[in-house]
Amino acid sequence: MSQNAVTEPESTSDAAAIIPMPLDAETAVHRMADRARAASRVLARADRNWKDRGLDAIVRGLDAGRKFIISANAKDLRREREAGTAAPLLDRLRLDDARIDGLIAALRELGGLPDPVGTVLRGQTLPNGLRLRQIHVPMGVVGAIYEARPNVTVDIAGLALKSGNAVLLRGGSAAAESNKALLSVIRDALGSVGLPEDAVQSIDAYGREGATALMQARGKVDVLIPRGGRSLIQAVVTSASVPVIETGEGNVHIYLDASASIEMAVPILLNAKTQRPSVCNAVETLLVHPDAVAAPAVLAALHKAGVRLHADSRATALAGTTPTIPATEADWETEYMDLDLAVAVVDDLDAAIKHIRRYTTGHTEAILTNDLAHSERFIAEVDSAAVIVNASTRFTDGGQLGLGAEIGISTQKMHARGPMGLRELTTTKWIVQGDGHVRS
């Protein structure tokens, strides 16, 4: 399969322009990774001012290129509409002036964030006089695999640039024209301030074989970040030999303890479920103590807000006149991402923790309580990226937690856990300085 000859896409860099021969997808992706490595060395030494000038240039390019970008996007939209693509997917594919404004605002915010590169993580002078410091340095070459959402192209390019990494992008084929237009804007912008254009490259021209080559390019690509739904992430985790940072899935729980007040519980549940039901930090299961005073009011308020309540028999009884749908085993496992909520009555805190351990994806869980011992036990015993007491689960977000822009929310334990900001796109390096020191 990987032997099919594909013509290498035209590149604006001189090095690429002199190699117009046809290449198989694997060779082409490896060559792009090598050029990305060379670019990453320039980026790794670029100071914050230079990288921020690059972000500014991308902002100017997006602003000046609105017509060009939107007309490229229109081609994708037309093709996909004719192919019968569903409306929500078409919506995610769409770029308009408002969305370009959003991308520009995000890049400007990124420009305002501190540079993680060079930050000293720890350091000391040893008894023998050896000077040590461990500093943050860029990963090098990052691979990103995502779905047909062209805004992700700009997001990831910006985060990679600010953290000093070169990036190889693989977007969805449905967004091919949009991504091509955005790539040319981004690469021209980088070139205009003297940064290497090969810091941002797309492997889209090499199709599935290109994606496979990217996932297998161990040694050439330092880390792979899949961004999208469950099936995309599982496919990458299974196929990749390059280390992967898993992001995303959130089967988020809230435990309503007996002592939580109505005044606190109702606004938090409404916020956690209805503010933006389609995101990973929205609550999906409510666990209720049998004596939770706030329960009937919470369920009534959720129902009034349009939430379908999938309740077990005891929760149905607690709901009183509020209508519910009988819950099945599948409800406890489902990340609805919609105005649906599974509701179960659990005997006590222990039963709540047991339920969470069984069904959690390790993203976010919250307890609403006025019992100090219960809050302490919940914090200690629930093993998720974020554990929240008396606040909405919607706070598990890089921006909300003060990390600035995020590239995703890691649900794995290695490298990064929870919202991943710029620092999570770096690795570290030990610098050891002596005056002729030898080990005794």
Next chain:
Amino acid sequence: MSQNAVTEPESTSDAAAIIPMPLDAETAVHRMADRARAASRVLARADRNWKDRGLDAIVRGLDAGRKFIISANAKDLRREREAGTAAPLLDRLRLDDARIDGLIAALRELGGLPDPVGTVLRGQTLPNGLRLRQIHVPMGVVGAIYEARPNVTVDIAGLALKSGNAVLLRGGSAAAESNKALLSVIRDALGSVGLPEDAVQSIDAYGREGATALMQARGKVDVLIPRGGRSLIQAVVTSASVPVIETGEGNVHIYLDASASIEMAVPILLNAKTQRPSVCNAVETLLVHPDAVAAPAVLAALHKAGVRLHADSRATALAGTTPTIPATEADWETEYMDLDLAVAVVDDLDAAIKHIRRYTTGHTEAILTNDLAHSERFIAEVDSAAVIVNASTRFTDGGQLGLGAEIGISTQKMHARGPMGLRELTTTKWIVQGDGHVRS
């Protein structure tokens, strides 16, 4: 393959004792992982004092069990000697009183180290009053795959206990009797202080199928640490779906700049090459500036110390009367782990960095120089876990760098880079505390 019925090994825990039915390797390993998970929850909440009492109990058990351990080890040694196993492998397999003393000393040192669990990595109160902290918590269940070195069994069990992790061990089959004896000592010790015995389990009874099941137990095992030679690590990296931390390989370079003095260069090279040639932080290639004043003296001293010099033509000329062996391409790629050193003359610092980029495994590289600009460029442009100026490469070691005991030296960029101590066996958890906070 995985359907072969194997009898589950006897366990001292009650839960296991009542399930004496035969199990296939995969089911057995999964059940052990589930028991490890339960044990990990106790360990995660165990305070430092309790865990240190566990380490003390293991020390007492090893001391009291010397005869038992050494006689089990003698069975392994006899079997392997009869099977014609090579002398260096037999030496690594051997346990005697001195080695047990070494294990005891290492466990005592571990007891003196601070507990990483609960350390606050960062924290703040947000403008809206939400209190945040990101703390270190244990990984949970760690898998370790290693060769027939029974000391590793004790090392890893100790590191896992102190960092609050349960561990599933897969040692080499040549050390089966030794590991069985050590396991029973360790588990009895844990039990004697009320810690869960299932915090340390061996999957050795399930052979290769058990190892495969361990590597594929994504979700049940949080991280896998292979410890051993290149082929073991590559096999694990290729087969595992559980996240792996790669350790080990060190094709370590020293660049001898023109300005480095003889007084500094000779002792550093002798230390880096001859103090312990078989370890990963020993130097393997020396790159020499054409005008390096120290070069002839360095090469003569190395030769006198018994080092075979694999030199390119220019290095042979620099060596003068010191005998050399002509270097081939393979020499630049080889981690000798013996009294051999590849030597090349490079035109300048740029050529040295270019050579390092091509052949490094990303472990450790050093520059010997009195030129400040050169040292700064070397630090900035060489992308390895440790970059050293004017000191021996032998300092890349958890103990030497002040991290305490180490579980290995990571040569990957994700999660941990360089020596991995107790902190690198933890992940993090965000704790968010509010008073009814909702997202606006």
